[in-house]
Amino acid sequence: MTPRLVCFDLDNTLIDRDAAFLKWARWWAGVSGLDESAVDWLVAHDNGGFRPRTELFALARKRFVLAAPVEELVASYNEEHPLFTWVEPAVLDGLAELRAAGWRVAVVTNGETAQQDLKLEYTQLVDAVDHVCVSGTVGVRKPDRRIFELAAAGAGAGLDGGWMVGDHPAYDIAGGINAGLHTILIGGRTEEPAADHRFDSVLDVFPLILSR
Incomplete structure (x- = not known):
């Protein structure tokens, strides 16, 4: 499977x-x-x-x-x-729980390669996920479906039944929908398209996905 x-x-x-x-x-x-x-x-x-x-x-x-x-x-x-930049220890714990439960985890971010790579290294997130797709590196940006296909291939996973979690409706939620993923919006933005779920904190994401 x-x-x-x-x-x-x-x-x-x-x-x-x-x-x-x-x-x-x-x-x-x-x-x-x-x-x-x-x-x-x-x-x-x-x-x-x-x-x-x-x-x-x-x-x-x-x-x-x-x-x-x-x-x-x-x-x-x-x-x-x-x-x-910093990452909360509870976020790293949540990522570890997802991976331990068999999920593959990828960071999919728009931005310049050098800066995003430094953030990932400095926060140790690069070691907490299975794959990273930075738009400046792969040459395609969210909401294009192709960046999610690259993330899935790099993580050794499929898109079916997957999730996209992000704070921007036009990039993260629209991109997730384009890729056929379930979507979760973080924060208070109200623009369309609407996500399947919305939370104020990414920490609320982990128990939801782990329950699926």
């Missing part, structure tokens, strides 16, 4: 990306000689990580009169920000 698959988004699903960005912003403002208003500006213009980094730092360079070129600011951010 082919093992079944559970796909997890990374940012604001397995890890609290927004909280990590806030920690980084406070640190960066401090080392750059800026005050708390700079932190508020960064958070307001970050768009939850969906604003392209080159665009964000082009704006920041102009706003704060920074000498470094945009490319250098982005490269530094990509190295620095992952060091402010």
Whole structure:
């Protein structure tokens, strides 16, 4: 029997990306000689990580009169920000329980290879799952069904009876539906498409899937 698959988004699903960005912003403002208003500006213009980094730092360079070129600011951010991420031990425990129960687990995330790989390594999530699909690495993004097919192949699993867990309806939930997966939305977004289930915390996901 082919093992079944559970796909997890990374940012604001397995890890609290927004909280990590806030920690980084406070640190960066401090080392750059800026005050708390700079932190508020960064958070307001970050768009939850969906604003392209080159665009964000082009704006920041102009706003704060920074000498470094945009490319250098982005490269530094990509190295620095992952060091402010963390994963809750209970999340690692939940992933271990899924795998012990016979599920194959994959991280399926949109993003740049270098930054997402650093996050996965720093949080040790790379060792807690069976496979990782980063869009910047595989050349296809959620909600495209193909990224889920790649995740399933890499994890040695099938898509039938599988799950997609994430915080973004247009990428995670739509992608899961495109791949024929059951879907779980994390957080309070209300956009369509609707997921099969919604929880405030990823920790509520594990008992649901383990009961199936």
